[in-house]
Amino acid sequence: AASAGVTPTGETTTVQVEAKNMRFTPDNIDVPAGNRLVIELKNTDDQDVHDLVLDNGTDSGRLSPGESATLDVGIVGEDLDGWCSIAGHRQMGMVFAVNAIGAAGDQTAMDSDGSGQDGSGHGDSGHGGMDGMDHGGASDGGASDGGDSAADDLDFMAEPGRDFSARDAALPKPDESAKPKTIKKTFTVSEVEREVAVGVKQKLWLFNGTMPGPTLRGKVGDKFVITLVNDGSMGHSIDFHAGELAPDQPMRTIAPGESLTYEFTATHSGAWMYHCATMPMTDHIANGMFGAVIIDPPNLPEVDREYFMVQSELYLGPQGGIVDSAKAAREEPDAVVFNGFANQYDHDQLRAKVGERVRIWVVDAGPSRPSAFHIIGGQFDTVFKEGAYLLKPDNEEKGASQTLDLAASQGGFVELEFAEAGHYPFVSHVMVDAERGAHGIVNVTD
Ligand SMILES: [Cu+2]
Incomplete structure (x- = not known):
């Protein structure tokens, strides 16, 4: 497909290419038009999986660290673009260019400036970054925007089926044992x-x-032994x-099939x-x-109900595809959600009774946007944010709080008692986010 009608020379150009640290080395090769091109690709990265796909359909398949592959690109009659198709790697600059020297209508001089650079912006490259992505290669749903996106099927007013149940937002009660304990948990990553x-x-x-993922709960002094x-x-x-x-070892990236132990x-x-x-x-x-x-502050009072909400953004790829890297890099979410599903607690509502004390823990997982957690019709008499109480009941000022503000990665909790029976919506009061999925309801009864 790359030959573009060129006369084969009978010669073969063989190049060695390494994939490491989000770059191909070399990332730009010259091939006399008409030659067969063979790329011997080795993933020399310590940690990450990579591949190389070219826009004529050549695909190395995924290579774990240390693995190699030989790509027979075929007869080269025109310039080719390549990239790593692992999600986000292309956006981080992992691109590759084949220059066909002496091809008909050779535009090598121009292309050596342009190709290989277009797709390599660091998320703010605007159209350049996008244009390169429409060339068919994003087969795993790494996807362009402007193409087919599941966002086209988003309907925030849609009703789920009768048997819909939301992610259980109830937080298990803390272990009341006074002594520090060891909490062991395996975290298995699947796709x-x-x-x-x-x-x-x-x-x-x-x-x-x-x-x-799972919500863990412990107390100050508890030891966690996590197997990833x-x-x-x-x-x-x-x-x-x-x-x-020190993050060096426990937070290192591991290849498929590997595991590590992370203790803290x-x-x-x-x-x-x-x-x-x-x-x-x-x-x-x-x-x-x-x-x-969740690590409870010492002497955390017992309450009648405890819930947790983790807010995050969705940058939708195609139906059944993965995150749209370009959209994510531009921070243009299609939806913002609590506990992983748009508006799920509108359909399967949280419960509380008048006069009960309700505590809601909130973590803003981002990756990029803040949260402004607010309950319509409610006031928080207790706010704990980032390790400190900002507000407790019966304070001298007779103050209360309307919104818990969290930057990406921050967390805390609020407490309140509902004044009367009714349906109390909770939202991120960043209104555009409330209107794209960061919305739920607490159904309060007598
Ligand atoms: Cu990951």
């Missing part, structure tokens, strides 16, 4: 299709099969904000985020790899 809004499916990358298992098809990792340690002791209370820390994190977080670790 699976899930519904993220009514009628919208994405192939998410998940910790233990859910977005967000990568059952995915690319490199992944995990970063627990709840622990203080909870030295401080808080509503802590965890997430995959593999580049580009925008994509790995947006595609489902995040969750919360």
